[in-house]
Amino acid sequence: MNDHDDILIRCHELTKHYRRGDRTVTPLQALDLLVSRGEYLALMGPSGSGKTTLLNLVAGIDSPSEGKLEVCGQDLTQLSRGRLARWRAHHVGYIFQLYHLVPVLTAFENVELPLLLDDLSRRERRERVESTLALVGLDDRMHHFPRELSGGQEQRVAIARALVGSPELLVADEPTGDLDREAADAVLGLLRSLSREYGKTIVMVTHDPRAAQAADRILHLEKGRLLEQEGA
Amino acid sequence: MLPLGYAIRNLFRDPTRLLQAVLGSALVVLMVMVAAAINGGMKDVLSASGSPDNVLLLGAGSEESVLRSEIAERSAGIAETSLAGLSVVAGIRAVSPEVHQMAFLSVSKDDRRQAFVRGVTPRALLVHRETVVQQGRFPESGEIMAGRLAWKRLGFPVDTFTPGARVFFEDIPVNVSGVFAAPGTVMESEIWMPLGDLRSLSLRENLSCVVLRLGEGAFEDVDLFTKQRLDLELSALRESDYFAGLSVFYAPVRGMAWMTALLIATGAVLGGLNTLYAAFAPRIREIAALQAIGFGRGPIMFSFVQESTLACLCGTLLAALVAIWCVDGIAVSFSIGSFVLRVTPQVAVTGLVTGLMLGILGAIPPGLRCLLPPLPSALRSAG
Numbered sequence A: 001m002n003d004h005d006d007i008l009i010r011c012h013e014l015t016k017h018y019r020r021g022d023r024t025v026t027p028l029q030a031l032d033l034l035v036s037r038g039e040y041l042a043l044m045g046p047s048g049s050g051k052t053t054l055l056n057l058v059a060g061i062d063s064p065s066e067g068k069l070e071v072c073g074q075d076l077t078q079l080s081r082g083r084l085a086r087w088r089a090h091h092v093g094y095i096f097q098l099y100h101l102v103p104v105l106t107a108f109e110n111v112e113l114p115l116l117l118d119d120l121s122r123r124e125r126r127e128r129v130e131s132t133l134a135l136v137g138l139d140d141r142m143h144h145f146p147r148e149l150s151g152g153q154e155q156r157v158a159i160a161r162a163l164v165g166s167p168e169l170l171v172a173d174e175p176t177g178d179l180d181r182e183a184a185d186a187v188l189g190l191l192r193s194l195s196r197e198y199g200k201t202i203v204m205v206t207h208d209p210r211a212a213q214a215a216d217r218i219l220h221l222e223k224g225r226l227l228e229q230e231g232a
Numbered sequence B: 001m002l003p004l005g006y007a008i009r010n011l012f013r014d015p016t017r018l019l020q021a022v023l024g025s026a027l028v029v030l031m032v033m034v035a036a037a038i039n040g041g042m043k044d045v046l047s048a049s050g051s052p053d054n055v056l057l058l059g060a061g062s063e064e065s066v067l068r069s070e071i072a073e074r075s076a077g078i079a080e081t082s083l084a085g086l087s088v089v090a091g092i093r094a095v096s097p098e099v100h101q102m103a104f105l106s107v108s109k110d111d112r113r114q115a116f117v118r119g120v121t122p123r124a125l126l127v128h129r130e131t132v133v134q135q136g137r138f139p140e141s142g143e144i145m146a147g148r149l150a151w152k153r154l155g156f157p158v159d160t161f162t163p164g165a166r167v168f169f170e171d172i173p174v175n176v177s178g179v180f181a182a183p184g185t186v187m188e189s190e191i192w193m194p195l196g197d198l199r200s201l202s203l204r205e206n207l208s209c210v211v212l213r214l215g216e217g218a219f220e221d222v223d224l225f226t227k228q229r230l231d232l233e234l235s236a237l238r239e240s241d242y243f244a245g246l247s248v249f250y251a252p253v254r255g256m257a258w259m260t261a262l263l264i265a266t267g268a269v270l271g272g273l274n275t276l277y278a279a280f281a282p283r284i285r286e287i288a289a290l291q292a293i294g295f296g297r298g299p300i301m302f303s304f305v306q307e308s309t310l311a312c313l314c315g316t317l318l319a320a321l322v323a324i325w326c327v328d329g330i331a332v333s334f335s336i337g338s339f340v341l342r343v344t345p346q347v348a349v350t351g352l353v354t355g356l357m358l359g360i361l362g363a364i365p366p367g368l369r370c371l372l373p374p375l376p377s378a379l380r381s382a383g
């Protein structure tokens, strides 16, 4: 197997600046990172160290100021805003700490959203939504609205929504940050099985060392730089 | 594409805001419909008032206003005998000598209103064919006849001009002989009285105009006549052209109606946009999440347009109902006449277009609010 094909995320001297008034903040500083296809990576680091910034860049939510960034074989620095949106739809599923479900849509409709971007028949969409909700263990909550679900259930709906379009890459920003231990364990178990059984590449930001233990590799960020590497 | 259900359910997310949007757009649409009805009504009454078959003989130089025109009394007789091709009814040529002037009318001593008074002979009915005496009869000396909307134009009670009633013309008592209709024309707001009476009461030797009705003849014949008889100092004008000129003269009045509607609408829109803008803060993060999923700005904007258009169309429907129930049929007066506000198809279409425009306009504030901030900041905004 070609080594090139095995790398899903390739960051080279990745730098991000933000202007804040007349000051420039640099949450990411010349960061080098390679993530293999199928790898489960945990990102840790103090608040403000640039974890979310890195995740947003990798997920095509934000664009780098300098450096190279290639994800799923696509040079993300070259894409316009609209093309980047289309790229996200097909290659990345984003899981947020606060779920970000659409409150006026049911669990089913929330999960269906990414599929509306493709030309699928209503039946195809229904089958995929139902099987994805079954995968996260919520086939009995399909027609509930987010306010009728627990936090853990909401997060599992959000995972189903990230998953339903079969993206190669899942990114999660503190997915268990707002959950109690039991719900957190369910979400972590789900992520691990997505990695092990479905071969998904996962980049997860977490503050919780226990959550990080589930990953193949743990990276520590501090002031926009990578510190050390652990795990296998 | 986001489902229509998303737009519909978003509407009911904040019932106060929905109510504001519906009532606000209803107000704007109603104002625009009223302005359109005033505009249309005034134009229609002026264009209906002038017949293309009638020719006015006015004093040369007074073509713009019959009230200012003065012509010699003999002009009527000379025109009648010189002109061939006039309409003839029962052997009588359709030539109507007339005096038009503003005069005070009152019901009681200190309640004087300025009326448009036309001094006529019975021949007036030969030229003004749309005129029908509805109640009573044509006036004789010491009498007047009122158009059926004159009470409205003058601000008198509706039964002021019932035949047999007594009113005061420049403080002189006169009897009402009848009421006439001339559907859709300004004449319905006028007071008619015998030509001789009006001339002696106003100490006038001359006429304001002579109205001719053409039969076989053409306007050009009349025009040529005025140019040949320069001694009479006449100018010939098609009655329809005369009223087209008046319509242009009153364009600023119609403009005022539009301006008023526009001002009220602008106020309502600005107020509405402001509440809309404020109400969208909780949705910034949700919209950011939709963008993170891969929805572009276009489909999200389209959903906002659907949402606000639905609200504005409800407002439009409300405005249309109010217009039909409360505005349709209201008589409006201006200086030379009255007309009735009607919800015509044009007025309805104007209202609908306004409602749709408001809908699209209403999508702009949430659009700006949710789509302008960079995606990473929108995702971390408080929701």
Ligand SMILES: Nc1ncnc2c1ncn2[C@@H]1O[C@H](COP(=O)(O)OP(=O)(O)OP(=O)(O)O)[C@@H](O)[C@H]1O
Pocket (backbone or CB within 6 Å): A018, A019, A020, A025, A026, A027, A045, A046, A047, A048, A049, A050, A051, A052, A053, A054, B376, B377
């Ligand atoms: N859009 C932005 N504009 C300006 N500064 C920003 C922006 N986004 C992030 N920053 C700054 O960049 C730095 C890193 O932010 P980031 O959100 O990546 O940190 P983090 O590691 O995710 O922190 P936390 O653990 O608190 O989520 C912070 O100092 C933050 O204030």
Ligand SMILES: [Mg+2]
Pocket (backbone or CB within 6 Å): A051, A052, A053, A173
């Ligand atoms: Mg963060």
